[in-house]
Each structure stands twice: as structure tokens, then as C-alpha cells.
Amino acid sequence: MTQSFGAAPVGHLDAMPExxxxxxxxxxxxxxxxxxxDSLAAGxxxxxxxxxxxxxxxxxxxLMTLTLQHSRRPLLRHARDCxxxxxxxxxxxxFCSVAGAGEREDAMLIGCLLMRADVVPMALSLAQxxxxxLRRPAAMPAGALYH
Structure with missing residues (x-):
């Protein structure tokens, strides 16, 4: 019997860092x-x-194309509203959170669990x-770069 460990619940979205x-x-x-x-684009x-x-x-x-095309096996997901x-x-x-925090070595290690090692550096750069x-302010006041 094949196990679907990739879908095993490991936490709740409400309890995770945002x-x-x-x-x-x-x-x-x-x-x-x-x-x-379209909903993602609107967000x-x-x-x-x-x-x-x-x-x-x-x-x-x-990032998604690279990750999914080069994953070690199909990545399993829960339903949209789960x-x-x-x-x-x-x-x-x-992986994405650690990459975004600038922790490249740790992100590389985590990325190797998900996808082929040769594509992890590209995925890391995209995630970063x-x-x-997403962290940049939506609008910067005029002249903000010069102060």
C-alpha cells in the first residue's frame, strides 16, 4: 500500500507564522x-x-513551475480552504520563508528535500x-530614496 506522507497534516494555518x-x-x-x-493575482x-x-x-x-517540474515526487496539497x-x-x-529571511544555506538544505539539487539555487533566488x-511598502513617498 502506498502511503501519502506528503499530505500528512503537520500543523494548522492559524498557528503558523503569517x-x-x-x-x-x-x-x-x-x-x-x-x-x-486570478484570486492569487488579485491578492x-x-x-x-x-x-x-x-x-x-x-x-x-x-518559482512554482520550477518547483513542481523538478520536484523529487509530486508535491501533495490539501484543499484550498483546508x-x-x-x-x-x-x-x-x-523553504520560501527561510530563503526570504536570507538564510541561504538553510534554505538550500530544505529545498533539497523538495526538488533536485541542481535547481534549488534558482528556486531559492526566486523565493527570495x-x-x-512582498515586504516592500506598496507606495513610497516622493523623494523617500533621497532622505
């Missing part, structure tokens, strides 16, 4: 198809504004870029 819960929700929306990807636009959201979402698309976090989802969220995009 950035990790964000990565899991985004993973689920992206994988759910075009209608849900990025609300947070970043249209132009910056397009750039961040393109990076996120690249409050549980599955093992694969939690590992992906931790998306994370930085």
Missing part, C-alpha cells in the same frame, strides 16, 4: 487552476499595486525575490 501561511495559501491557489490564479495586486504585482506574480509563477498544513506544503513554505517584493 509568511508561511501565505506561501501555503499561494501554493494552493496557484495549483488550483486559472480561476484561483498580489491589492498588496503591491498592479505593476509591481505583475512582476512579483511572474516570479512566483517561475485549515491544516500538509507536510509537503509546510516544507515548501519553510518574491519575498522581498
Amino acid at each position: 509568511d508561511q501561511a501565505f506561501w501555503i495559501r499561494s501554493l494552493r491557489l496557484w495549483c488550483a487552476g486559472d480561476g484561483e490564479r 498580489f495586486a491589492d498588496r503591491l499595486g498592479a505593476r509591481r504585482a505583475d512582476l512579483a506574480l511572474a516570479r512566483f509563477d517561475d 485549515r491544516c498544513a500538509g507536510a509537503d506544503e509546510a516544507a515548501f513554505a519553510l 525575490s518574491v519575498s522581498l517584493d
Whole structure:
């Protein structure tokens, strides 16, 4: 009998750090198809504004494509509205969160659990870029860069 350890619940979204819960929700929306990807795009636009959201979402698309095409096995997910976090989802969220925090070596180690080692550095850079995009203020006051 085949076990689905990747779907095993390992936590609850409500109890996770917000950035990790964000990565899991985004993973689920992206994988759910075009209608849900529209919801994901709208969430990025609300947070970043249209132009910056397009750039961040393109990076996120690249991250997801790379991760899923080169995963060690198919990554398992819970339903869109499930409050549980599955093992694969939690590992992906931790990878992205650690990458976003600038902890490259730890992110590399976690990434190797999810995907082939030769693509992990590219995925890490994409996760870090998306994370930085999401941390920037939506709008900077005029002249803010010069003070």
C-alpha cells in the first residue's frame, strides 16, 4: 500500500507564522487552476499595486513551475480552504520563508528535500525575490530614496 506522507497534516494555518501561511495559501491557489490564479493575482495586486504585482506574480509563477517540474515526487496539497498544513506544503513554505529571511544555506538544505539539487539555487533566488517584493511598502513617498 502506498502511503501519502506528503499530505500528512503537520500543523494548522492559524498557528503558523503569517509568511508561511501565505506561501501555503499561494501554493494552493496557484495549483488550483486559472480561476484561483486570478484570486492569487488579485491578492498580489491589492498588496503591491498592479505593476509591481505583475512582476512579483511572474516570479512566483517561475518559482512554482520550477518547483513542481523538478520536484523529487509530486508535491501533495490539501484543499484550498483546508485549515491544516500538509507536510509537503509546510516544507515548501519553510523553504520560501527561510530563503526570504536570507538564510541561504538553510534554505538550500530544505529545498533539497523538495526538488533536485541542481535547481534549488534558482528556486531559492526566486523565493527570495518574491519575498522581498512582498515586504516592500506598496507606495513610497516622493523623494523617500533621497532622505
